[in-house]
Amino acid sequence: MKPRLALVAFLACFLRLPAEPVDLLLIHGTIYTANDAAPRAEAVAVRDGRIVYVGGNAGAEAFRAEAKRVIDLGGKTLLPGLNDAHMHLGGVGLRELSFDLEGVKSVAELREKLKARAAQTAPKKWIVGRGWIETHWAPPVFPSARDLDDVAPDHPVVLTRSDGHAMVVNRLALKLAGIDRNTPNPTGGEILRDSQTGEATGMLIDNAMSLVYRLVPSATEAEVAHAFVVGAEREAALGWTGVQIAGHSYQEAELVRRLVAEGKIKLRVYDAVSGPGPDAAKLARTPGTAYGEDTAAWKLFADGPVLGESRGRYTRRSVKLYIDGALGSRGAALLEPYADSPGSRGLVMQTEADLLPFLEDALRRGIQIQTHAIGDRGNRLMLDLYEKALAAVPVVQRKVAEPRWRMEHAQILSLADIPRFAQLGVIASMQPSHAIGDLYFAPSRLGKERLAGAYPWQALWRSGAVFTAGSDAPVERGEPMIEFYAAVARRSLDGFANDDWHLEQRLTRAQALRAMTLNAAYATFEEKERGSIEAGKWADFTVLSADIMQIPEAEILKTRCLLTIVGGEVIYEAR
Ligand SMILES: [Zn+2]
Incomplete structure (x- = not known):
């Protein structure tokens, strides 16, 4: 002073x-x-x-x-407003309103809940649920269409796994989607099949989910708006003052913007629209064609970012990409095969030829890129692509000199790649709760050695990378106290962690607070305004x-x- x-x-x-x-x-x-x-x-x-x-x-x-x-x-304790650096607000609202399977402890319980839901739902109407996870079940195996058919024979049923990277559907849904033993796996996806008969089991992984999901009638705009408002009210009650939406359609982004302007959403929202799918390169040559869900990023490129609207409560300047899937469903792209599935190294969803021109364009337009990358191969591929794009577009050609690109999840890293985050200025946007949710199955998926680079929070922090924390709700429960606890304890909610779980990677409380406040603001270019x-x-x-x-x-x-x-x-x- x-x-x-x-x-x-x-x-x-x-x-x-x-x-x-x-x-x-x-x-x-x-x-x-x-x-x-x-x-x-x-x-x-x-x-x-x-x-x-x-x-x-x-x-x-x-x-x-x-x-x-x-x-x-x-x-009482007062903190800078907590800021969820990675979440899906529409999904949180829909979870509040929808058929929630979180916490289901067995296939039997799943069947019971489905039976009750079917009894309340008009025949032929779709039943869409979300949130089951089989890793705690005995035995921990995926459910199948057979588990659903007799309790809901008259409704097409789609039940998404809690990570959003796999779903189980019933036979009626398979039939409506035309999936049978001859249906090939789509690129970046898998239709699980019975090892004896070759028939689809009802489990669909990553891109295969869209074969069924595209048939589900979409919610009306009023229903979606209601879900956003309900989701925002829940976030506020938990203590979040800001949320960073990790990708949705341009229409949804516009809806959220309007709800914020009307005062119906009171949180500060940092919005990302979904990035292009496998057609990125083609679209790059013909921007402006057929704006839709897949091309939300191009509309953002054309319209430009929205900065600090509604008194700093709404900003949109980011595109969300996916390079791989999730660890639980073995979609995360690994450098070496899965320890518990030696034939598989996971799924890569994009090609360099598709993505590189898009990334370069984003730099010229001042658009932040955030990429879902879970496996060590997924992370390396994206770090390589970020590095190439940054080299190809020098600072003078960029709209924003320091683009603050992000890696979302950054869960499993080759130790050699950890210093590259700081070197490239890439933000590590991680979810502490994923580490405590995954601690039961990550050792079997990865084997002991690779755990050294799994959820390496302290190593990233010490390397000089900016580390921010989010919840990935509704994939996780989305409660700030769970995230803070997970970051500092690195143990399950009842205090469990096995010996291989690298407790030295825990954050201190000061670091955890920083990750959920000031660093979360840095990740949205707002560290001078809040955090x-x-x-x-x-x-x-x-x-x-x-x-x-x-x-x-x-x-x-x-x-x-x-x-x-x-x-x-x-x-x-x-x-
Ligand atoms: Zn997410």
Whole structure:
């Protein structure tokens, strides 16, 4: 603090100089600012959506008499607004509204739930569910059409695995899709087949899912809007002040933009549209043709980014690509075969010829790229492609000099590739909960040796890479306390981790907080606007029932959100 400012603060404190009225004053807090210059505070004052004071309770007294609202935190913990760096808002809302199979413990329970759902659903109407995961079942094997047929014979049924990379469908759905023993596997996908008869089992992996999914009638715009609003309300109640949507259609992005403008979504939204499929190179030569779901990225290229609309609550400047699948369904592209499936190295969904011209174009237009990359081969392929594009388009030809491209998940890395994130300026956007969800099956998929580069949070951090954390909801539950706990404990929710699970890769609490706040803001080019508690920044805060920077690990999971504040506006208040 400059001497003169210090004097003013001193006088304001002791002489009670009348300060300009503030809209909101929060006092008696345990405040962690994520600002290294002044990491702790007791009070914050907000005017016109922005922080005007952060400091001690004594200094806050100057604002008290004329503050429009004073909240006495009574010692509760206040953090910079938590920011989910990777999630799917529409999916979260649909999960709230839909046939949710999360937590189903066996095929028998899955059948029971499906039977009940079928009884409430008009015959011939599609039943669409999501969220099952077989890894905890006994035995841990995929369900099949046969498990679904007798409990729902009159409805086409599609039940997506929790990772979104595999689904089980019933025989009626297979029939409607025309899938039989002669149907070839589509590129980047697999129709699982009975080893004896060769018939499709009902399990569809990655790109094979679209053979059935394209038949499911799409929701109306009103239904989709409702899902977004319901999803946003859930996020706010959990303490998220911002969400980063990891790809959807241009129409959905426009809908979210409108809902934010209308004040129906109160969160700060950073939006990415879905990238092009295998036709990227062809489309690059004829931009502007047939804008649709697949070509959302081209529409973004043509229309340009949307920056900080609705008072900093809506930004769209990113495209989401996929290079491989997921580890659970063995779609993640590995350099060496799966330890538990020696014939398979996973699936690569894009080619260099398709992607490179697209990446170069994105650099010239100032569009951020974020790529789903889970396996070590997927990650290496993308790092190589990022490197080539960055070399091909020098800084003077770029719209944004520092493009801040991201790797989403970055789960399994060859140790040689870890330093490349920092070298190339690529952000590691990881989901702590994936590591604790995967710890049961990752060792069998990968074998012991490769676990050294699996979820290597601390190694990435120490290499100088910017590390941000998100939940990937609805793939995971999407609760900030689960993400924070997973990042610092690296154990299952009941405290389990086996000996091979590299606990040295845990984050410290300060790192975890940084990953969910300031680094999440950096990943969206907004670290000067939000992400820490500093005068001048947006007043985005999360108030918690306990001090997660101090309490025992297990208690983190019992911590609840009390208040969620965005731009000084209380958007959630626990009763
Ligand atoms: Zn995702």
